[in-house]
Amino acid sequence: EVPVPEPADLELLKELVGPTGAWRSWSSQLHHHDPGLAHALGAFIQYQKPKKVIDMGCGSGFYVRAMRARGIDCDGFDGHQDTESLTDGLCYHADFADVELPKKICLEGYDWCICLEVFEHVPKHLEDQLVDCLLAGAGKGLVLSVATPGQGGLGHVNEQPHEYVISRLEERGLILDANSHLRLRQYCQLPWFRENLLVFRRPAEKSSASPA
Template sequence: MGGRSKRPSGGRMLRIIAAVLVLCLWAFKFPILFDESIDRAKDSPATHSSSGNNWDFLTLPQTPLAANQNLIQIEFDWINARLLGPDSYGGTDKCSLCGCPGVPTPRDCPQWYTVEDIQDSVHFMDDHSDVLIPHSRALLNKRRLEAEGDCQVKEVTQARGGWCLTPNPKGEKMTTANGSFLVPFHHVPPAKRLVDEIDKLIRDEDVRSIVDFGAGVGQYKLALTERHPDLQYYAYDGAGNAVNYTNDYLEYFDLTIPLGLPKADWVLSLEVGEHVPSKYEGMVLRNLHRHNCKGIILSWGVLGQGGYGHVNNHSNDYIIKVIEQLGYVLDQKLTARFQQAKDNYWWFKKSTMAFRRTTEVC
C-alpha cells in the first residue's frame, strides 16, 4: 500500500523556520559582535530606556544548541545597546557639550540609560555565563590588540578614553615582582590617605578581594598587597600598552564593553569615569556594578575639574543618585575618611566616595 509522506506539524515548522533564519543571519554576517551592533544606538535618550524602546519586541525562540548560542549573543547585544548614548557624545578629541573643564557653565551630561538597563545586562550575562563570558573575552581580546596597535604607532588618546603610557623621567620608581618601571606621565604615586583607609577596611571587614578598574600602573595594587600578601587583587587598565609597560603586572580592559571578569568583594575605581565619553557611561556603571559583591570605592572627576583627557565630569549628587538607585547606600563615615585632607590629593578630597550594597551578593 502506498502512503502519504508526513508533513511537519505547525510547531515543528516554526522551529525549523526559526533555525533557518538564524543560519541566514549568520551567513550574511549579522552584527552579533557587540561593537558592531550597539554603535547603532539611537540619538535620543528615550530610545535607551528599558520600556518603550525599539528593541522590546525581541523575544527569542528556544532553538538547538549552536543556533541558541548565537541568539543569546544577539539578544545580549540588543540589551547592551540600551546602555549607549548618541555618537555625538562619544568622542575624546573635543569636549564642549557638558561635564568638561573649560566649558563656561559645566553641567552634568544627560543620563542615556536607566538602572533597569544596567540590571538587565548584568542579570542576562550571569544567567548565560557559559555563552556570554567567552563572548565578552573574545571582544576584549580584540580591543586589546587594537589598543596595542595604536600605541605601537604613536602616543594617542584612544577613542573610548584610554591612552598610551609614556615614561616620566622624574616619576617614582615602582618595583614589583614583575620588574621595575617609572610611574608614567599623567599618573601619580598612591595617596597615603586612601591606602591607609582601604587597609583599615580590609582588616576590619576581612576583605579578601579587590577589583581595580583603571589601575594605572598598579600603584594601589603594590601598596595594598605589600600590607596584605594574601589579598586577591585584580588590577586592570585601559592604556593600550599598560600590560607591556608593567611587565604583565596588570591586565588590559575596556570599560565601554560588557565585561565578564572575576568578581571581588569591592570594586575600586579612582579618577576613571571622567575619561570615558558620555556615550559609554551606562556601560561603565554596568561594569562597576557587576564586578563587586559588597561595594564600590569611587572617585569621579567633579564638574569643571581639569585634567588630562577629562570629557565626562559629574557632580557628586549625580553619581550618588544613580548608584543608590542600583541598590547601594553611600557610606557617610567611610566617605568622610577617604576625603580627609592629610596625606591626600586635592581631587580625592572632593570626590572619593564609598557605596555599600544594601544586600551583599556572590
C-alpha cells in the same frame, strides 16, 4: 590623574587619549599617586575581609600593589594597551567599550571594587557600560572617586556632580556610606581625592570604617 587643562594641541590630545577615554602612549608617565590614600584604603579594605578585590582603571598598579602588600587578593586592569608591561605583569589591559566586560568581571566574584578618577574619562555614551562594570565588581562595596564639573584634567570628557553619580548608583541598589568616605578623605594628600572620594555598599553591608 593630573588636574591640568586640556592640551591646546589637539594632535597631542589624540596621541595621549584614545576614543574610549583610555590613556595611551607616554601618558602613563603622568599618573599621580596618593600614598596617604593607599595606606588608608589598604587598611579599610583589609578590615572588610574581602575574598577578592578589583581596581578598575588601575594605571600603573600603585593601589593594586598597596592591596597586595597587605595580603589582599587584588586584580587590576586599565585601558592603556601596554598595561601588562607597564605593571610588570601585575595588571592587565581591558577597555570599558568591551560589551562582554561586565560579564567577565561578574564571573570573578569580586567583593570590593576600586575605581579612582576614571569615571570622568569615559565618554558619555559608555557611561552605562562603566556603571555595569562597577556594579559587577562591587559584590559588597565600591570605593569610587569622580571629578566634578570644572576640575579639569587630561581627557576629562564626563565630569559629573557627585549628586548625579550617587543617584545613578543608588538607583542600581548601592547605598552611600558617607561615614566611611569622610574618614578616608582625611588621609588623602591629593586635593581631588580629598574632594571626590565616595564609598558605597550593598544593602546587607553595615558601615565599618577601619582605623588607618
